[in-house]
Amino acid sequence: MNSFSGPVPNFDNLRLLRDLRISENNLIGDLRFLSSLTNCQYLKVLQISTNSLHGMLPTSMGNLSTSLKQFRASECNITGAIPSEIGNLSSLFMLSLSSNQLTGFIPTRLGKLKQLEGLYLRQNMLQGHIPHDLCQMSNLVNLYLHANMLTGAIPECLGELTTLRIVYLGSNKLNSTIPSNFWNLVDLLALNLSSNYLSGQISSEIGSLKVINEVDLSWNQFSGDIPSLISNSKSIEFLSLAYNKFGGSIPNSMGSIINLRSLDLSNNNLSGVIPKSLEGLRYLQYFNVSYNKLEGEIPTGGPFVNFTAQSFVQNSALCAAETRFHVQLCVQTHKRSRPKNVSVFFVKYILPPIISAIILVIGIIVLIRRRKLNKVPSPADILLNIAWRRVSYQELVRGTSAFSETNLLGRGGFGSVFRGTLSDGLNVAIKVFNLQLEGASKSFDAESEILSTVRHRNLVRIIGCCCNAEFKALILAYMPNGSLEKWLHSESHCLDILQRLKIAIDVALALEYLHHGHTFPVVHCDIKPSNILLDEDMTAHVADFGLSKLFDEGEVVIQTNTLATIGYTAPEYGSEGKVSTNGDVYSYGILLLEMFTRKKPTDDMFSEEMSLKAWVSEALLQENAIIEVVAPGLLTREDRHFFAKEQCVSSVFGLAMDCLAFSPDERINMIQIVAALEKIKIRFLANNIMH
Structure with missing residues (x-):
């Protein structure tokens, strides 16, 4: 968890090495250095996750110390197959190879790892059946195989592993049904077969x-x-x-x-x-x-x-x-009428005070309503009514090492975001507003107001705040996988078509809620990849509500002077300052194009004559031209699933064009977008099986 760079050296002279942890740095090079560790016969812990490495795991892995207990190598761009020789590491109790580009089958020899408690192979491209040999792991607690291309039935023998606590087999191509003895796993904590x-x-x-x-x-x-x-x-x-x-x-x-x-x-x-x-x-x-x-x-x-x-x-x-x-x-249904004398008593003595009270309440509501229209509530007013955690400035200073650069996650228009740890050990993201910047205080107020009224699984969750005259910060849920922008435009990260499709659906669901599922519509005003954050399961969360607008009852369009991000704003926003839900739809259309072309709308190749929209639109009109605009590596003719992938991407681009109509009234809404994306996903998964 530093910023070390350069290649990993050989360690063959460190014969007494027991513990090597170099995870979460910027180290580069292939994985051949692992072969040098075969001389370290006392090695127990080996952690290399989250580095910009590449290449295949060497077969010499099987010659590592038989005392090795942990091997963590997730997010290292590892390609090729899992070497079956790993089955020789008889003392392993933790094996993590998640979020790589592993192909081939799960080696049957992994079943020899009798001490293994955690097997983490999620988010790869593994194929074939789940081998029955895994059932020999009599101490297995956590089994994470989701987001691969595994086929066949779930092995019935897994239901006999009474040590299992978490089973994640989702996002594969498994068929048949759930083995009946799965319900005997009475200590199971989580089961995901989605x-x-x-x-x-x-x-x-x-x-x-x-x-x-x-x-x-x-x-x-x-x-x-x-x-x-x-x-x-x-x-x-x-x-x-x-x-x-x-x-x-x-x-x-x-x-x-x-x-x-x-x-x-x-x-x-x-x-x-x-x-x-x-x-x-x-x-x-x-x-x-x-x-x-x-x-x-x-x-x-x-x-x-x-x-x-x-x-x-x-x-x-x-x-x-x-x-x-x-x-x-x-x-x-109408109830039987009351006796006449009861009705007379009600009309004469009960009804008048009720009517008077109603009139009084309506008058008070109207008065409050008028005052609210003329006065934006302060953050203090907002925070009094919601269960946010109050965090002191001193706690934030301690939790971020005095807001050091090593904890900096990113900078925005009105401040910076730091990774921090609260006093109870909770990891959080701390958004600190630079109050010296014009509009920063208003941005804090706007974001506080919006986040106090919305709640959805695809919106960033607010945990608390720190607010005084000199310092304003929001405490947000920490998203370990960073922003979508990192995954789209970094050479060390990669998303396949299905992952992009799922993220697109997550963002669409969030906007559908903001536009149609909230008491009054909320317009985000700044939909772009850097404002979409990914949690540990790569679920997308829309963030940064500093420019958002909370519409009043009956409002469909409002005027604003607030500037959004160039390239993502709708034409009517830039020319007339008109903000509506249709503007978010336009931004979402640009986002879809960027996700599947890996081209920003402000890329140097685009100009007034040729925009990102026009570039993709031309490809849609030409036969077999989609492959020329799709992100590199996402669509290759040699791929046996080429037809299904091409159809999927074409459908996404077509949907994006429906979002990007010049006239706001001609654009589709987020309800229609969600429905269309769900259909595209279902068809894509079905076609992948057929082809």
Whole structure:
């Protein structure tokens, strides 16, 4: 975790070396230096992750010390196959090769690693079946194989590894169904099988997983009913069954999964009503049952107070007692009239004071409303009403080594962002505003106001703040994979088509929420790769709301003098200062083009005569010209999946053009964009299998 550069030297003279950790530097060169470590017969720990290395793992890896316990080499641009000789390292309990470009099969000889507790091979290009030999790892706790190209069935013998706590097999091409003995893994904490081709019904024995925290079975082909006994798994916080073929009704028993924070049942064939028992899920923050066949009244109590129309779209038979859900109003049955003397008493003595009170409240609301229109609330006013953590300036100084350059993550228009650690050990990103700059204080106010009113899994999460007359900072969730700009324009990072597609969907979902899922529309005003941050699972989070505008009820366009980033702004923004959700759509269209061409809109090759939009548009009009504008290495004719990838990229470019219409009214909206991207992803995954 320094800034060392240059090649890694040979270590063959360090015969007593026990521990070598050189991770998170800027070291370069190939991996041949690993061969020199075969002379270090006492080596126990070897960590080289997150460096700009390249090449293949040498077969001499098998000659390393039999005392080696840890080998971490994630994010090192490693290519080629995993050498089977690693199976000789009999003392290994941690093997991490995640986020590389590994190809070929998972070696069966890895099964010889009887002491292995953690196997991390996620985000590579591994193919073939999951070898049954892995079941010989009798101490295996964490199994991370997601985001590869693995095929076939999930080995049934994995269900016999009672030591397993975390199983991540998502984003592969696995088929068949979930082995029945998986439900015997009673100590399992997380199960992610999303984005595969698994089918069949979910056993009611899922309820035997008493301590499980996360279950993600989304984007598969599961069918049948959702088992009501799933309610026995009361520790579940995250449950996603979206994009399957589940039918029947939502079990009423789900209301007893008391720890649920996120529940996604969207895009299935569910019918019946939304159980009122779900009103008791007091921790529920995200809820989505859109694109089903549900009917009846939407509950209004408990967490449903905070849900928006986006949670319920495309359920034609749903109704509600209020208009905010954008469904038909429920027909109220008329109750039998009261006796006349009761009615007279009510009209004469009860009704007048009620009407007076209502008039008084309306008057107060109107007065407050007028004052709010004339006065922007101060951060102090905002922070009083939200559960942000208050952090002292001294704690930030300690946690950032006095805001040292070594902790600097980046600089923006109004300040800098530092990596820091709070007093309780929490790693955070600290956005410090330079109050000497004109507009910095307003930017802090705007970002505070927006972040105090929005909450979505694809928006950066705010943890706290430090605010006084001389110093203003926001404490944000730390994103270990940095910005999308780094991944698009750095030689040491690489994203495949599916990863880019998923990031595009994440950003679209965030904008869909801001534009259509919030009480009033929020316009971000500065959508670009540097404002999109990636967490440890490469999930995208939209950040930097310093230029954002929170629209008032009924407003669709507002004027502003605030300058956004050149190249990403809509024509009407630059010429007339008009801000609307359509402007974000335009910026998003530019973002899509940049993601799949690796060209910035301000690249030297572009001018008034030839813009990024025009360059891609011309390629779309010419036969077989897409490959000429796609990012290098993303599309090659030798690839056996060339047709599927070409069709995917062409569809993305076509969608981008729909975002980039010159007239704001002709652009599509974010709801349509999300739906289109989901279809592109489904078709891409299907075509990859077919070809």
